[in-house]
Amino acid sequence: MHTPDIYLRSIGVHLPPVVSIETAVAEGRYPADDVEYFRLGGAAVAGDVPAPELALRAARHAFERSGGMSPRELDVMLYADVWHQGPEGWQPQYYLQQHLVGGDVLSVEVRQGCCGLFSALQLAAGYLRPGGAALLVGADNHGTPMVDRWRMIEGNVVGDAGCALLLTTDTGFAQVRSVNVVVLPEAESVNDGGVPLFPPDATVGRPLDFASRHRGFRNRLLAGDGAGVMLSIQSTLMGLVERTLKEAGITLDEVARVAFPHGRWDNLEERLSWLGLTMADTTWEYGAGIGHLGVSDQFVALDHLLAGGELAAGDYVLLVGVGAGKTLACAVLRILDIPGEYASDGAA
Incomplete structure (x- = not known):
C-alpha cells in the first residue's frame, strides 16, 4: 500500500x-x-x-x-x-x-x-x-x-x-512511504501446536508454549509434511519486501537500517541471506538485550536508532514483521529530520 x-x-x-x-x-x-x-x-x-x-x-x-x-x-x-x-x-x-x-x-x-x-x-x-x-x-x-x-x-x-x-x-519527522501486511493461511499450523481449538487455552489454564509447538512443526517438516509451507514463507516474504520497496520508490541498496522481530539470531541470519543482508544491517543486537516485545519490536528499535544517533535525515528504514498466522508485514519509512528530543531525553 x-x-x-x-x-x-x-x-x-x-x-x-x-x-x-x-x-x-x-x-x-x-x-x-x-x-x-x-x-x-x-x-x-x-x-x-x-x-x-x-x-x-x-x-x-x-x-x-x-x-x-x-x-x-x-x-x-x-x-x-x-x-x-x-x-x-x-x-x-x-x-x-x-x-x-x-x-x-x-x-x-x-x-x-x-x-x-x-x-x-x-x-x-x-x-x-x-x-x-x-x-x-x-x-x-x-x-x-x-x-x-x-x-x-x-x-x-x-x-x-x-x-x-x-x-x-x-x-x-518521518514519512511512511509504504506498508503491507499479508497472511499465509496454509502456514496456520506452524504455531497451532495441534491443540484443540475448543475450549480456548485460557479457559482451561493451558500454558502458552511456542517452543514445543515449533518442535512439533519441525518434526512434521522432517517427516516431509511442511516443506512447501516453509518455501511459501520464504518466497512470500521476499516478494513482500520487493513490493513494499517498489511502492516506496527505492531499492534495498538505499535502505540504511532494517528492523526485524527480536528473534533468535540463526533464524534471522537465514532470512537475511534470502535478501542479501547481514546482521550488521539490523537491530538484532539491541533486541537481544530486551527480548521479543510482542507487537512493539520494530518500532521500539526505530526509537532506539534515533536516540542513538544511528539515523540521519534522508535515510530510509525498512521494518519487517513475522507473526503467527502466518502473518508477514513490511513498511518503509523515510527520515525527514531528527527531532531534538532524541538528543536530550534518552528515552530509548
Missing part, C-alpha cells in the same frame, strides 16, 4: 527495567547451556504493571514529543496486543479512553499477532483524511502464570513494553 501522505509525528516508548540473562540463569529460569549459543542479554520485565498502563505511559510520551498535539485532535486510536490485557469481557482501549483520549474517538483493539502494529498502521493509513491524526498503541505484559518468558520460545526470551505512534497527514 503506497502511503505518500502519512507521517510519523512522534514515537512514545515505555520500556521497563531489563532483567539480565545472568540473573535469569542464577535464579534457574534460563538454561545455562543456551547462553553461549543464543547470545541473549535479557528481557524487559514490567512486573505487575498492567499492559494498558504501559500503553498509556507510551501514549503520553508520544504526545509529549509531538510538539503540542492534543488527544482531542485524534480521529482514530488503534490498540494492538498479543497477550491478555485485563479482565475477560473488557477491552484495553477503554483504559486509554478514560485516562487520555476521551470517548469521542473511534477506538478499536487490533489482534493480529506480532504484526499487529503493522496492521494498525495500514488501517490508519486507509482511514485518515487530509488533516487527520491517529494514535497507534501496542502493549504487552507477559508476566503471567501461563507464560514462561525465559523458555516459551526456544532461542529467545519475551519482554514487556508499551509503544505508541502518532500519525498525521500533514507533517512529521
Whole structure:
C-alpha cells in the first residue's frame, strides 16, 4: 500500500527495567547451556504493571514529543496486543479512553499477532483524511502464570513494553512511504501446536508454549509434511519486501537500517541471506538485550536508532514483521529530520 501522505509525528516508548540473562540463569529460569549459543542479554520485565498502563505511559510520551498535539485532535486510536490485557469481557482501549483520549474517538483493539502494529498502521493509513491524526498503541505484559518468558520460545526470551505512534497527514519527522501486511493461511499450523481449538487455552489454564509447538512443526517438516509451507514463507516474504520497496520508490541498496522481530539470531541470519543482508544491517543486537516485545519490536528499535544517533535525515528504514498466522508485514519509512528530543531525553 503506497502511503505518500502519512507521517510519523512522534514515537512514545515505555520500556521497563531489563532483567539480565545472568540473573535469569542464577535464579534457574534460563538454561545455562543456551547462553553461549543464543547470545541473549535479557528481557524487559514490567512486573505487575498492567499492559494498558504501559500503553498509556507510551501514549503520553508520544504526545509529549509531538510538539503540542492534543488527544482531542485524534480521529482514530488503534490498540494492538498479543497477550491478555485485563479482565475477560473488557477491552484495553477503554483504559486509554478514560485516562487520555476521551470517548469521542473511534477506538478499536487490533489482534493480529506480532504484526499487529503493522496492521494498525495500514488501517490508519486507509482511514485518515487530509488533516487527520491517529494514535497507534501496542502493549504487552507477559508476566503471567501461563507464560514462561525465559523458555516459551526456544532461542529467545519475551519482554514487556508499551509503544505508541502518532500519525498525521500533514507533517512529521518521518514519512511512511509504504506498508503491507499479508497472511499465509496454509502456514496456520506452524504455531497451532495441534491443540484443540475448543475450549480456548485460557479457559482451561493451558500454558502458552511456542517452543514445543515449533518442535512439533519441525518434526512434521522432517517427516516431509511442511516443506512447501516453509518455501511459501520464504518466497512470500521476499516478494513482500520487493513490493513494499517498489511502492516506496527505492531499492534495498538505499535502505540504511532494517528492523526485524527480536528473534533468535540463526533464524534471522537465514532470512537475511534470502535478501542479501547481514546482521550488521539490523537491530538484532539491541533486541537481544530486551527480548521479543510482542507487537512493539520494530518500532521500539526505530526509537532506539534515533536516540542513538544511528539515523540521519534522508535515510530510509525498512521494518519487517513475522507473526503467527502466518502473518508477514513490511513498511518503509523515510527520515525527514531528527527531532531534538532524541538528543536530550534518552528515552530509548
